[in-house]
């Protein structure tokens with residue numbers, strides 16, 4: 001069974017208590033459980049990883065780039081959190097692994113929020129984008145990966 005990485009960036013470990021009016025009340029553990037259940041339905045083995053450190057996220061993208069080339073991974077669903085709006089390094093990591101389909105996912109509709117959230121360094125490197133569907137967006141992104149890639 002091919003692997004799919006569900007990758008979460010900074011502050012997403014605080015889901016459940018962090019700004020519930022923006023992000024809802026589901027915890028990261030709840031979200032990861034939803035993703036594993038969706039993976040079972042779609043025929044993927046889902047690995048979940050969260051870090052507040054940019055380099056750890058980059059290392060994980062590199063690892064999955066290698067797995068993708070070996071035919072062992074199908075893709076990645078990635079919520080880069082605030083690094084979305086700042087990180088050329090994450091853009092370069094996705095471009096650098098060349099091929100791994102990455103679906104960028106945001107819980108909130110970033111375009112309806114502050115202007116500094118309107119630009120994403122990740123989007124030009126992403127295979128698709130899911131924005132504003134709450135935590136259900138992770139499942140929609142996994143379904144998109146199954147259909148598109």
Ligand code: DQA
Pocket residue numbers: 010011012079080081082083084105106107108109110117
């Ligand atoms: C977010 C949106 C980002 O702007 C923010 O910094 C986050 C979460 C979202 O899922 O809506 O941490 O990626």
